[in-house]
Amino acid sequence: MTVELSKGDREKTVVSGNERIGVVTDVRGGRAYVDPEWDNVDEGLRETLDWTEDDDAHTVEESAFATAQNDELRLRSDLF
Known part of the structure; x- marks a missing residue:
């Protein structure tokens, strides 16, 4: 299933x-575009998403x- x-998904x-x-x-x-909660983003997920704290977006x-769903x-x- 593809999302x-x-x-309308803003602020979810x-x-x-x-x-x-x-x-x-x-x-x-x-x-x-996501405002991360870095304490909850482990190293493996950061690599999978290609996120670093230095990035602007x-x-x-x-x-x-x-x-x-809802909010x-x-x-x-299967991403990680």
């Missing part, structure tokens, strides 16, 4: 496993999401 991101929580890893600040071009492609977007478990 189609929309402007991004979840990986049982961890809240950030909040969507914007959606553009099939990508969610932290994005997640819509193909990386398994589900979009959360859940990452696919």
Whole structure:
């Protein structure tokens, strides 16, 4: 199942496993722009998402999401 991101996904929580890893600040071009919660983003997930704390923008492609429900977007478990 593929998630189609929309402007309505702004401010949704991004979840990986049982961890809240950030909040969507914007959606553009099939990508969610995320404000990370660094304490909850382990090294493996940082590598998978290609995120560093030095970057200005932290994005997640819509193909990386398994589900979009109510107030959360859940990452696919097979990513890491």
